Amino acid sequence: MMKIREIDMSNEKVFAAVAIVAGVMMAGGPAVADGDAEQGRKAFRQCAACHSIEKGAHRTGPSLANIWGRKAGTIDGFRRYSKALKGAGVVWDDKTLDQWLANPKSLIPGNRMVFSGMADGAERQDLIAFLKGISDGGAETAGGMQGGMMGQRLPNLKELGPNNQVKSVTHCADTYDVTTQNGETHQFWELNLRLKTDSSENGPPKGAPVLIPGGMRGDRANLVFSSPEEISAIIKEQCKNE
Ligand code: HEC
Known part of the structure; x- marks a missing residue:
């Protein structure tokens, strides 16, 4: 009897501890921090025809190497921004990127990105986690992997x-x-x-x-x-x- 009780007790304690940790994690940051950056790297294939993640390497769209925390339309050396994007006054964070990826036209009407949107919210969170990760100084490694993994490096x-x-x-x-x-x-x-x-x-x-x-x-x-x-x-x- 005692033995079984002890086991029960310890299980309860474990459950309680898990609940507390989970509670702290959820309270500690926005729910959007849940994205999986590795999954996001795969989702980025939908963007790679137009965007690189190598600093300064612009294509149809600007390099997204340091997009996180930046004001829209301010990536150095990109010359083809629309007036709409430059004048939007948007700063790229969890919330604005989520809105942009869900429906670029509704966040910034008149922008020039030909992308109809990503309906899957979880996929958007993964992609945002990826973009955030490479903007924290991880762009070098991510850029290095790009040629092999994504096959998107342009030929010399x-x-x-x-x-x-x-x-x-x-x-x-x-x-x-x-x-x-x-x-x-x-x-x-x-x-x-x-x-x-x-x-x-x-x-x-x-x-x-x-x-x-x-x-x-x-x-x-x-x-x-x-x-x-x-x-x-x-x-x-x-x-x-x-
Ligand atoms: C068909 C090409 C194309 C595709 C595909 C595309 N983009 Fe873009 N993107 C652009 C262009 C062009 C702009 C600049 C738009 C403007 O100036 O109105 C842009 C702008 C952006 C910006 C704002 C950049 C800044 O400096 O403010 C972000 C963020 C962005 N794209 C993310 C993405 C992501 C993430 C994906 C993949 C889900 C994606 N884009 C897919 C062409 C594309």
Whole structure:
């Protein structure tokens, strides 16, 4: 009898202790601190096409390396903020990020982020925990893992080989002839060849554009120059074999 009682007693004590600890934890911080940052890292895949978590590496949207606690629209070096976001007067914290991720349009009407929202509240909390974690100086490690884990690091166009390095480009009527350093000439209908610039440190060398296949069927490609003035300097208007 005594023995059983003792066991009962200790169980009660354990339950009481657990209840107290849980109570303290819940009282100690906002409920939103519950997110799981590791899960959040996975949820970030929905953002990674437009945002990096590497400081200074902007894409369609600004780098989110230090978003936590910042005033909206103030990340250094991002030049494409909407007036709406810059003038919103919002500071990014648990509450505002939750509202933004649930429905960007309703928090800041007229913003330019093309994202319809994340309906799952738990997923939002995980993502917020992740963003908070990398903003506390964890961005370096997170950025380092990004290439391997998320596969989102952009290729360095200076490292491409002779199949992609362009020797010459001619334009005749509706056709571009692009000759690469390996001696091959590729022909494109002019509306299927996209002329782009990449002036970042990952862009092609000066005066040496690169050809990157685009699309599934192989009839489209991107011709990437290091600056806009190179486009007409390098492409020669010339008809061969006529
Ligand atoms: C299609 C591209 C795109 C996707 C996907 C996207 N964003 Fe954005 N995001 C943007 C753009 C562009 C802006 C700037 C909007 C503006 O200036 O109105 C922005 C702005 C933001 C801002 C405010 C930045 C600041 O400096 O105030 C946060 C925070 C943000 N995005 C988080 C996210 C998260 C988290 C996800 C994933 C759930 C996500 N975004 C998905 C393009 C995107």
